[in-house]
Amino acid sequence: MRLTLDNLACRRAGRLVYHGLHFAVEAGQAAALRGPNGVGKSTLLRQLAGLIPVAGGDARLGDISLTRDRQGFQERVAYAGHLDAVKPALSVGENLTLWAGIHGNDAARAGAALARFGLDVIANRPAAQCSAGQQRRLGLARLLVADRPLWLLDEPTVSLDTEAAALVADLVREHIAAGGLALIATHVELGLGDIATLEMTPPEPDAHHQDDPFLAGSWT
Amino acid sequence: MRAIASLLGRDLRLALRLGGGGGIGIAFFVLTVLLIPLGVGPETATLARIAGGVLWIAALLAALLSLDRIFQADFEDGSLDQLMLSPLALEQVVLAKCIAHWLTTGLPMALIAPLLGVMLQLPESALPALVIGMALGTPALSLIGAIGAAITVGVRRGGLLLSILVLPLYIPTLIFGARAVEQALLDLSPWPSLGLLAALTLFAAALAPFAAAAALRINTR
Numbered sequence: 001m002r003l004t005l006d007n008l009a010c011r012r013a014g015r016l017v018y019h020g021l022h023f024a025v026e027a028g029q030a031a032a033l034r035g036p037n038g039v040g041k042s043t044l045l046r047q048l049a050g051l052i053p054v055a056g057g058d059a060r061l062g063d064i065s066l067t068r069d070r071q072g073f074q075e076r077v078a079y080a081g082h083l084d085a086v087k088p089a090l091s092v093g094e095n096l097t098l099w100a101g102i103h104g105n106d107a108a109r110a111g112a113a114l115a116r117f118g119l120d121v122i123a124n125r126p127a128a129q130c131s132a133g134q135q136r137r138l139g140l141a142r143l144l145v146a147d148r149p150l151w152l153l154d155e156p157t158v159s160l161d162t163e164a165a166a167l168v169a170d171l172v173r174e175h176i177a178a179g180g181l182a183l184i185a186t187h188v189e190l191g192l193g194d195i196a197t198l199e200m201t202p203p204e205p206d207a208h209h210q211d212d213p214f215l216a217g218s219w220t
Numbered sequence: 221m222r223a224i225a226s227l228l229g230r231d232l233r234l235a236l237r238l239g240g241g242g243g244i245g246i247a248f249f250v251l252t253v254l255l256i257p258l259g260v261g262p263e264t265a266t267l268a269r270i271a272g273g274v275l276w277i278a279a280l281l282a283a284l285l286s287l288d289r290i291f292q293a294d295f296e297d298g299s300l301d302q303l304m305l306s307p308l309a310l311e312q313v314v315l316a317k318c319i320a321h322w323l324t325t326g327l328p329m330a331l332i333a334p335l336l337g338v339m340l341q342l343p344e345s346a347l348p349a350l351v352i353g354m355a356l357g358t359p360a361l362s363l364i365g366a367i368g369a370a371i372t373v374g375v376r377r378g379g380l381l382l383s384i385l386v387l388p389l390y391i392p393t394l395i396f397g398a399r400a401v402e403q404a405l406l407d408l409s410p411w412p413s414l415g416l417l418a419a420l421t422l423f424a425a426a427l428a429p430f431a432a433a434a435a436l437r438i439n440t441r
Contacts, residue, residue, distance in 0.1 A: 089234055
């Protein structure tokens with residue numbers, strides 16, 4: 001399995017965020033996504049998670065096309081974004097067990113993921129009382145209860161301590177060693193060694209390009 | 221099946237925990253109905269005549285009050301993104317959430333309605349039509365409401381907009397629900413109205429998951 005970005009483009013509210021993205025990640029590889037703030041790193045990850053429509057080009061995972069089989073593509077993706085999707089009213093353990101259940105896995109699986117992130121000691125604590133770093137760990141632990149080959153991580157080490165950041169690097173290494181793929185947007189060194197990097201740059205402002213026929217003057 | 225049961229269990233737990241708002245709808249329903257005799261006076265005949273309509277309007281408003289919790293919190297904390305990536309189709313997610321909403325608002329309202337009916341001097345003969353009508357009709361309130369909740373999910377303080385969108389769509393349920401009680405009161409058969417209530421619920425069940433899922437997909441962009 002191989003992730004290929006083929007001339008991928010994204011447009012939000014008429015504004016071209018990026019276009020002509022070409023990149024490939026092989027199975028067993030991790031790749032970093034770098035670039036200045038606002039260049040569209042999070043947008044690209046959300047697009048690859050099937051949450052934002054593709055404006056041009058395509059992304060393929062193996063022979064599954066994002067534009068033609070979005071559902072199939074989504075079922076192979078695990079996404080950890082800025083939001084941790086943690087419910088403050090539930091305990092730490094409940095939060096993860098329920099997600100494990102939604103992904104068809106049992107509570108033992110959730111327990112193992114909690115232990116891995118050092119959350120098993122606070123499994124009965126309401127998530128509302130967890131620190132930002134603990135909530136982030138809980139959000140990342142969801143990666144371990146969903147068996148997905150492609151991990152899309154959006155600045156996974158934000159608010160994590162050095163120990164947990166090293167753990168994230170370990171998990172990514174284990175994931176790719178098992179044949180998985182990972183695409184990680186980050187501004188810091190992840191400790192993954194020398195990995196492929198997709199350097200994103202802002203698109204050149206193109207005054208003539210306008211998709212909206214009204215704004216382009218076709219109606220005048 | 222396990223995934224749907226997990227999601228349903230999660231939503232039920234969230235609704236029943238502190239801040240989930242599960243009990244608020246029922247409390248609102250009971251309080252609104254309790255206010256009616258204080259406002260219109262204790263005459264038995266008047267109360268019995270308006271009881272069906274009052275109970276149904278209160279049920280509509282109580283359902284409306286809790287609609288925004290179907291998707292809003294999940295949208296804000298990123299759970300909705302994760303649910304869209306889950307093995308469940310988004311339509312199944314919507315349906316599971318509607319069922320959870322109904323179990324924590326519509327069903328308890330149907331169960332408590334006969335007590336409130338007695339308080340409003342509704343004769344015993346009209347109580348079955350009230351309870352059966354509520355049981356058959358309130359799922360439509362959750363389902364139609366889910367469409368409105370999905371459309372307004374990205375809107376800050378969208379509760380008011382949600383009411384304006386959804387209340388007109390509740391009119392058929394209100395008409396047939398109140399009519400069933402009235403027919404029972406007049407010793408006519410309430411079954412035609414109850415049948416139409418069930419039809420409305422089935423229609424909403426067929427339509428709402430798709431409409432709400434489409435709206436959610438647009439709103440999470």
